[in-house]
Amino acid sequence: MKCALVTGGSRGIGSAICQKLAAEGNYHILINYQNNEEAAQQTLQKVKESGATGEILKFDVAIADEVKSVLSQWQDNNPDAVVEVIVNNAGITRDGLFMWMSQDDWSQVINTSLNGFYNVTNFFIQKLLRNKYGRIINMVSVSGVKGTAGQVNYSAAKGAVVAATKALAQEVAKRNITVNAVAPGFIRTDMTGALDEKELIKLVPANRFGEAEEVAELVGFLASKKAGYITGEVININGGIYS
């Protein structure tokens, strides 16, 4: 059984990615989530409606022991399963000016995006190398490329994942494993739900927020066999914001 794991697959961009990968028809979809079981079940329902199989896997990507124990147990129960595609999508924001930023807001954001990347990817990397095939896609952000005021923590976390993407890509390229980052601008999800869309689209040449499905199209391509010669890249998807 060939599998694709999407962290933070319950909602927003992650959910759209699960549905896109399901529609491509090549993989059993592993939908990770942290709290929102109802949303995870809804995504699973949509995956099944596309004719694919899937299951939900609850763990907090930021907690190393939890990631290891849930994934080890899943692997023990599914000895023939091979995870070929990993989409490190789980992420959070805790915005605020740096001068008032608490240690907790700093750490939570770094732990989720950066340590989450480590915890999940490191669990699978030896198996991918043995398998001699893999696709790793890391969801970063325009903030991790150009930096955004009010998001020093988030920019640092995503910028670190950009650098990790480039470094890991060079380590594993010989084994047909590609590692790429996708850097969205403003995408309409729960994460951006509280933002003033009318005001912010003035910053976007395309004059609108993007849709989760548009990001999922790009991830679907990077996850496919067709994208085998693209690695170590950061692909912006932001409606033309200069970054």
Ligand SMILES: NC(=O)c1ccc[n+]([C@@H]2O[C@H](COP(=O)([O-])OP(=O)(O)OC[C@H]3O[C@@H](n4cnc5c(N)ncnc54)[C@H](OP(=O)(O)O)[C@@H]3O)[C@@H](O)[C@H]2O)c1
């Ligand atoms: N929306 C944007 O404009 C935008 C722009 C650039 C980059 N991004 C990045 O794109 C990714 C997805 O964003 P989104 O807008 O789709 O966010 P969202 O709507 O807030 O959804 C976040 C998802 O991540 C999961 N999650 C959060 N913390 C987690 C943890 N510690 N462990 C496991 N799962 C966790 C959530 O699970 P639960 O449902 O269980 O809470 C949910 O499925 C993030 O990495 C974000 O930084 C988003």
